[in-house]
Amino acid sequence: EDLDCQAQTIGGFNDTIMLSQPTLSLEVDDPLTTNNTAKLVTDQVRWTLGDSSIQYEFLSGDIFNPIRSGGMTIDQLWLVDSYGRHFTVIDPDAGQADLVTSSRMTPPDNVDYQFLLAPRFAQNARLNFHWLAADAPSEIEMTTKPARNPVCGWIVPNNLDSTLSIYDQQGKTLGSLDRAGNWRPAPGGFGIPDVASISNPHLRKLVDYLLNQGQSFQQQFLSTLDNSLATIDPEGFALHSTLALLIGRPMAVVRATFSLEVKGLPVCDPTVKIESADQEVPTYGYTEVKVPIRLGDYQQLNDGLVGYWRETPVGTDGDYDYEGNIFYAPQSNLANDSLIQTEAEGLVYFEQTVDAPPQGVTMLIDPRGTIHATCGFLPNRELTLPSENYTTALQSMEVNFLATPMLCDRQTDMTIDIHDGEQLDPPAFDASSGLAIPVPQQANAVWSWVSLSGDEWSETTDIEGVNPTATFSEPQQLYEGWLQLSRAQEE
Known part of the structure; x- marks a missing residue:
């Protein structure tokens, strides 16, 4: 009509x-x-x-x-x-x-x-929502495409082992947090011995926080992450079919800050005459009115926020603590832990004033999604991570699964020696007598077996399919090690 x-x-x-x-x-x-x-x-x-x-x-x-x-x-x-x-x-x-x-x-x-x-x-105002540089304590990236990478590191839940794998900014594996809440260096000799060796201070603070919360918290934390990730389906999913996406949902550890800002000085009542420099400007306290701000939007599938921690400044050097040690997961179901707060317990939001300093947050996000900041007073703001900040890291990730013990035919001369972080030339061996392990085939991916004998790490990619017929034609041996899935090298 x-x-x-x-x-x-x-x-x-x-x-x-x-x-x-x-x-x-x-x-x-x-x-x-x-x-x-x-x-x-x-x-x-x-x-x-x-x-x-x-x-x-x-x-x-x-x-x-x-x-x-x-x-x-x-x-x-x-x-x-x-x-x-x-x-x-x-x-x-x-x-x-x-x-x-x-x-x-x-x-x-x-x-x-x-x-x-x-x-x-009534006065012109805006909601500021910006990335924080990963390699600086409090340097704000003011543009939609940050000059510095805001990704501090990566966390990948391993539901098979109930562990959290930790990666650096480039996607290099550092280690993992096991179900007992202990730090385990990455296999192959390429990890780091302890949390203190993590180079990025923000990632180190987060991993140290997770270690100090105990075993019960970690189990609830893993469940909360799964619930949140189940509600996230970014529009760019088909654009980034990398190895890490086939294994799990890698989450980027990023930091951001938001604040309320009016244009110029706060407006004041012009009918009140200011007669001295000590007289208070008559704004009637409107710059102290608490405005609710919500991070994340569960009604949008492309919202990539998994959860966040509020930051409380400590000292004057840009250091901070997590406020109350509480992890806020607005898109998750109810968690049986007082340190995890979800929408099921009530609305999860901030209260910000014009006079208040910027509020910092440490977030876990799906890098392909958009992070929404909703304010009832002002238009919403969005942050999107540029693809160049995460594509290479996702392609570089290697995922390890603890497989112990593994009963296979006894093999000899089937390994590739790794020493001091350098891969040596593999010794000759009979390719027809490789290690037999049932592993699923993944496109553009390679399975390998990583094991430790004494102080020497060894790795082999010679993995055969298993014989479905029950037979003990050859002597058997128990192996202890890890199955590693990595991206295939392009020729």
């Missing part, structure tokens, strides 16, 4: 409730002065006032209200053209007219006004 309509913006309402009205004015200048100091003062005044062609005059009254909220009714409305001809759209003598409103501006049925005005700042 066709509908003839005309749209027109209505301006000046916010200015009016701040007791100001735009008006034309002459440019700020003093053309007759020759004093350099006077010229400097004039230039400073001009810069402070901004656009010299439009200034604001103060209005009288007691309606100063920097935060507007309530209802509105249109009593009279005319349309006037450039020739002065007018048409009455709403006539007060004809009764209240029927108006069409958007869903957000439609009031309840039991009120006597026509429009619902949701809470908003």
Whole structure:
């Protein structure tokens, strides 16, 4: 159905409730002065006032209200053209007219006004939401494509072993947290011996936190991660079919900060005369009003937030602690642990004021998704991790599964020696007598067997399929080691 309509913006309402009205004015200048100091003062005044062609005059009254909220009714409305001809759209003598409103501006049925005005700042304001550089304590990346990589490291849940695999920024395996809450260096001699050896301070703080929470917390933490990841299905899933995605859902450890900011100085009541430098500016405390901010949006499948920790500053060197040691997982089911808070226990949100310093968070995210910050007062903000910050790391990840003991035919001369982090030339062996282990085939991936004998690590990619017929034609031997899945090398 066709509908003839005309749209027109209505301006000046916010200015009016701040007791100001735009008006034309002459440019700020003093053309007759020759004093350099006077010229400097004039230039400073001009810069402070901004656009010299439009200034604001103060209005009288007691309606100063920097935060507007309530209802509105249109009593009279005319349309006037450039020739002065007018048409009455709403006539007060004809009764209240029927108006069409958007869903957000439609009031309840039991009120006597026509429009619902949701809470908003009358002064121009914005919600800041920015990445923090991974290699700096508090350096904010102000652009949508950060100059520095905000990824501090990676965590991959291993549901088979009930462990958490830890990777550095480049996707190199460092070690894992076992189900008992202990640190296990990565097999093959390429891991690190302890958590203190993790180079990135933010990843080191997170791993140290997980180690100190105990075995019960880790089991609930793994379950919470699974529940959250089940609600995330980013739009870019098909674009990044890397090895790590075939094994699990790698989560990036990133940091971000958000704050509320008004344009310029906070607006104040112009009807109050300031008579001394010590007199408080009459803002009536509106910059201290707590505004709720929610991270993540479970109603959007492409929202990549798994969970986060709130950061509390400690000292002056950019250090911080996790507030209350609580992990917030808005998209997960109820967890049986006081240190894990979900939406099932109530709304999970921040309270931020204009005067408050920026709030930092450490987040676990699906790198392919978008992180949403929702504020009822201001438009939502989004953060997306550029693909160049995670594609190479996902392709480089190797996943290890503890397989012990493994009963196989006894083999000799079937290993590739690894010593001091360097792979030596493999000794010759009969390819027809490789290790027989039932492993699934993965496209563009290679299975290998990693084991430790004394102080020497060994690795072999010569893995055969198993014989389904029960037979002991050759002597058997128990092996202890790890099955490792890595990306196949391109020729």
